[in-house]
Amino acid sequence: MLTIKDLHAQVEGKQILKGLNLEIKPGEVHAIMGPNGSGKSTLSQVLAGNDAYEVTGGELTYKDKDLLEMSTEERAREGVFLAFQYPVEIPGVSNLQFMKTAINNIRLHRGLDEMNAAEFMKQAKTKIQQVNLDPSFLKRGVNEGFSGGEKKRNEIMQMLMLEPSLAILDETDSGLDIDALKIVADGVNALRSPDRAVVMVTHYQRLLDYIVPDYVHVLANGQIIKSGGKELALELEEKGYGWLGIADEETA
Amino acid sequence: MSDSDKAVKELIKREYEHGFVTDIESETFEPGLSEDVIRRISAKKNEPSWLLDWRLKAFEVWNSMEEPEWAHVDFPQIDFNDIAYFSAPKSKDDAPKSLDEVDPELLKTYEKLGIPLHERARLAGVAVDAVFDSVSIGVTFKEKLTEAGVIFCPISEAVHSHPELIKKYLGSVVPQRDNFYAALNSAVFSDGSFVFIPKGVRCPLELSTYFRINEANTGQFERTLIVAEAGSHVSYLEGCTAPMRDENQLHAAVVELVILDDAEIKYSTVQNWYPGDENGLGGIYNFVTKRAACIGNNSKVSWTQVETGSAITWKYPSCILRGDNSVGEFYSVALTNNFQQADTGTKMIHLGKNTRSTIIAKGISAGKSDSSYRGLVRIGPGAQNARNFTQCDSLLIGDKCGAHTFPYIESKNKSAVVEHEATTSKVSDDQLFLCQQRGIDTEHAVSMIVNGFCKEVFKELPMEFAVEATKLLEVSLEGCSVG
Numbered sequence: 261m262l263t264i265k266d267l268h269a270q271v272e273g274k275q276i277l278k279g280l281n282l283e284i285k286p287g288e289v290h291a292i293m294g295p296n297g298s299g300k301s302t303l304s305q306v307l308a309g310n311d312a313y314e315v316t317g318g319e320l321t322y323k324d325k326d327l328l329e330m331s332t333e334e335r336a337r338e339g340v341f342l343a344f345q346y347p348v349e350i351p352g353v354s355n356l357q358f359m360k361t362a363i364n365n366i367r368l369h370r371g372l373d374e375m376n377a378a379e380f381m382k383q384a385k386t387k388i389q390q391v392n393l394d395p396s397f398l399k400r401g402v403n404e405g406f407s408g409g410e411k412k413r414n415e416i417m418q419m420l421m422l423e424p425s426l427a428i429l430d431e432t433d434s435g436l437d438i439d440a441l442k443i444v445a446d447g448v449n450a451l452r453s454p455d456r457a458v459v460m461v462t463h464y465q466r467l468l469d470y471i472v473p474d475y476v477h478v479l480a481n482g483q484i485i486k487s488g489g490k491e492l493a494l495e496l497e498e499k500g501y502g503w504l505g506i507a508d509e510e511t512a
Numbered sequence: 513m514s515d516s517d518k519a520v521k522e523l524i525k526r527e528y529e530h531g532f533v534t535d536i537e538s539e540t541f542e543p544g545l546s547e548d549v550i551r552r553i554s555a556k557k558n559e560p561s562w563l564l565d566w567r568l569k570a571f572e573v574w575n576s577m578e579e580p581e582w583a584h585v586d587f588p589q590i591d592f593n594d595i596a597y598f599s600a601p602k603s604k605d606d607a608p609k610s611l612d613e614v615d616p617e618l619l620k621t622y623e624k625l626g627i628p629l630h631e632r633a634r635l636a637g638v639a640v641d642a643v644f645d646s647v648s649i650g651v652t653f654k655e656k657l658t659e660a661g662v663i664f665c666p667i668s669e670a671v672h673s674h675p676e677l678i679k680k681y682l683g684s685v686v687p688q689r690d691n692f693y694a695a696l697n698s699a700v701f702s703d704g705s706f707v708f709i710p711k712g713v714r715c716p717l718e719l720s721t722y723f724r725i726n727e728a729n730t731g732q733f734e735r736t737l738i739v740a741e742a743g744s745h746v747s748y749l750e751g752c753t754a755p756m757r758d759e760n761q762l763h764a765a766v767v768e769l770v771i772l773d774d775a776e777i778k779y780s781t782v783q784n785w786y787p788g789d790e791n792g793l794g795g796i797y798n799f800v801t802k803r804a805a806c807i808g809n810n811s812k813v814s815w816t817q818v819e820t821g822s823a824i825t826w827k828y829p830s831c832i833l834r835g836d837n838s839v840g841e842f843y844s845v846a847l848t849n850n851f852q853q854a855d856t857g858t859k860m861i862h863l864g865k866n867t868r869s870t871i872i873a874k875g876i877s878a879g880k881s882d883s884s885y886r887g888l889v890r891i892g893p894g895a896q897n898a899r900n901f902t903q904c905d906s907l908l909i910g911d912k913c914g915a916h917t918f919p920y921i922e923s924k925n926k927s928a929v930v931e932h933e934a935t936t937s938k939v940s941d942d943q944l945f946l947c948q949q950r951g952i953d954t955e956h957a958v959s960m961i962v963n964g965f966c967k968e969v970f971k972e973l974p975m976e977f978a979v980e981a982t983k984l985l986e987v988s989l990e991g992c993s994v995g
Contacts, residue, residue, distance in 0.1 A: 332945065344949075348946050361960060365953070
C-alpha cells in the first residue's frame with residue numbers, strides 16, 4: 261500500500277527526516293514510536309502533503325502511484341487520512357457541512373454521485389455516537405469550542421465517515437484520559453480491515469494496549485533505527501528510549 | 513510560493529458574470545451638471561413645480577458643499593461635469609402600460625440576470641421593480657399588492673399618483689443638505705422605488721428592486737422611499753449590477769425608511785456593482801446614504817447587506833431610534849478583493865427610551881483590497897436604558913490586504929449600556945490544510961471558511977438572497993491569493 265524509500269524532508273530549512281524507509285501492506289497496523297523531535301510528526305505531515313514541509317529526497321509510493329506528485333486533496337481523495345495532533349477550529353462551518361463537502365468532493369473524484377442527504381445524516385449520526393459525542397456536535401462549528409478530547413474524538417468521527425485506505429494517527433492519544441483513549445481505540449479498531457492500513461504515531465506505549473500493532477518502529481534522528489513486533493513497544497516502555505542509545509528530551 | 517497559493521492563482525478566473533451591455537437605443541443627456549440639466553430631468557418626468565423647486569434647492573446646497581474626504585478610501589477627484597445625469601431606453605412616445613409592452617431586449621437583460629419580469633416566469637412570492645439606468649421599467653404583481661392596499665411603484669410615478677405622501681416624506685429622513693452625495697442625489701435623482709404599507713398590513717409579498725446601470729458615462733442616482741404605517745410589516749430586497757467598463761461610474765443613491773408605531777421594515781441588499789478588473793481599472797463608485805427613522809414606539813428596522821461589488825463603497829445604513837422601545841439592527845458582510853476599497857458601517861442614534869440596537873459587521877479583505885468598518889453609536893440624553901451591542905470581525909485572506917475598524921461611541925445617558933467587540937483573524941494555512949486533507953480543494957475551502965465567518969449575517973437574509981449571497985462570495989473570491 262505504501263512504500264517509503266530513503267525519505268528526506270526539511271521544515272524551515274532544518275533537516276528532519278534523513279533517509280527513512282518503511283513498507284506498509286494492506287491490513288497492517290504500524291506504530292511509529294520515538295522521542296520528541298525524532299521526526300514522527302514530520303513524517304505524518306509529509307505523507308498528508310503539508311506544503312510547509314519540503315521533501316528533499318527519496319520516494320513515496322502509494323497504491324502504485326507517486327504520492328509526491330499528488331496534491332494534498334488528491335491524496336485525501338485517494339484514501340489518505342490524517343488525524344491531526346492539534347485539530348484547528350473552523351468557526352461557523354458546521355461539522356455536518358464540513359463532512360458533507362469532504363465526502364462529496366471525494367465521491368466526485370471517484371466518479372460517484374453525491375451522497376443522498378438522508379443516507380448522509382444517518383451515517384453522521386451513527387459515527388458521532390460511535391465516538392461517544394452528542395449528535396449536537398454535528399451542528400457545531402468544526403472543533404469550535406471543543407475540549408482537547410472532544411477534538412480528538414471528532415477526528416476519529418471524520419475518519420469513520422471517510423473510511424480511508426490509509427489512516428495516519430498523529431499522537432491521537434496525547435491529552436486523552438483513559439475513557440477517551442478507549443473510545444478512540446474502538447474507533448480505529450472498527451476501521452481495521454484486510455484492505456486498510458493504519459499508521460499510529462505515538463510517544464507512549466499505552467495506546468498500543470488498545471490498538472495492537474502488527475509492527476513497531478522506533479524513529480530517532482530522522483531514521484528508523486529499530487523495527488519489531490508489538491513486544492518492542494513493551495520493551496521500550498520498560499527500558500526507555502535510552503536503551504537504544506537515544507536521548508529522550510522529555511522523560512516519560 | 514506555497515502550493516495552496518499556486519493552486520489559488522491557477523484557478524480559472526471567471527469573469528464578472530453580469531458584465532454584459534444591453535444594446536438598446538437610449539436617450540442620454542450630454543455629460544454635465546447645471547440648473548438647466550436639472551430642469552430638463554424634471555421636465556422629462558413631467559414633474560410638478562414643487563418637486564423642481566425641491567431639486568433646485570438641493571442643487572444650490574450641493575454647490576456650496578465640499579466633497580467629504582474623511583473616508584478611508586482613495587480615488588482620483590470626480591469631475592461631476594463628466595457624468596451624464598439622465599439616460600433612459602428610448603421607448604415609443606408613451607411609456608409602456610404593462611410589461612407586455614416593454615422592449616424585449618430589456619426583458620432579456622433581466623432574464624439574463626436571473627430576474628424574470630414576466631409574471632409567467634416570476635420569482636415566487638416576490639414582487640419586482642426593475643430600474644434600468646434612470647428609469648423604472650415595470651413592477652410585477654401590481655394587482656395583488658393593490659388588493660392589500662400596498663403601494664409599490666416607481667417614485668417618478670408616485671409623484672403623480674400620491675403627491676401628498678411624497679411631499680410629506682421625501683427628504684424627511686435624509687434632508688437635501690444631509691451630505692454632499694445626498695444633496696447631489698436630491699438634485700438629480702432619476703428613479704427608484706416608492707413603497708407604502710398602510711396601517712396594520714403585513715405585505716403579502718417580498719418586495720424587490722433590481723438596479724441596473726447600462727449606459728456608459730452615466731451616473732445612477734436612484735431614490736427609494738419606504739413608509740411603514742402603524743402595525744405594518746414589509747421585507748424589501750435590493751440587488752444591483754452593472755456592465756464591465758474601464759471607466760469608473762458613479763452611483764449615489766438615497767434610501768429613506770419611515771417606520772411608525774409597532775411597524776417593521778426589513779431591508780436587505782445584495783450589492784454587486786461591477787468592482788473593476790484585477791488591476792483596479794474601472795468599477796462603480798458606490799456612495800450611498802441609507803437611513804431609517806424609527807419614529808413610532810416599538811418600531812423596528814433591520815438592515816442586512818452583502819457588499820461584494822463596487823470599486824469603492826461608502827455606505828452607512830443608519831437607524832434613528834426616536835420611538836420608545838424601538839429597535840435597530842445592522843448585519844453586514846463587506847467583501848473586497850483585488851483593488852476594491854470599502855468604508856462601510858452604520859450609525860445607531862438612540863433617542864427614545866429603552867431603544868436597542870445590534871450591529872454585526874463582517875469584513876473580508878483579499879488581494880490588495882482595503883476594508884474598513886466605521887460605526888457610530890450615539891446615546892441621547894433622553895435614551896433611558898438604551899442598549900447597544902456591536903461586534904466587528906475582520907477576516908484577512910493573504911498578506912497584502914488591509915482591515916480597519918473605526919468605532920465611535922457617544923453616550924449622554926448614564927443608564928445606557930454599550931458593548932463593542934472586535935476581532936481580526938486570518939484564513940490560516942492550518943485551516944486550509946485541514947480542509948485539503950479531507951479532500952476539499954483550496955477554492956472550496958476558502959469559500960467555506962468565509963461563509964462560516966459570515967454565517968451570523970447570512971441567516972438574516974431572506975432565503976433566495978442567502979443562496980445568491982453565498983454564490984456571490986464564491987465568485988468574488990475567485991483568483992484571490994491565500995499566501
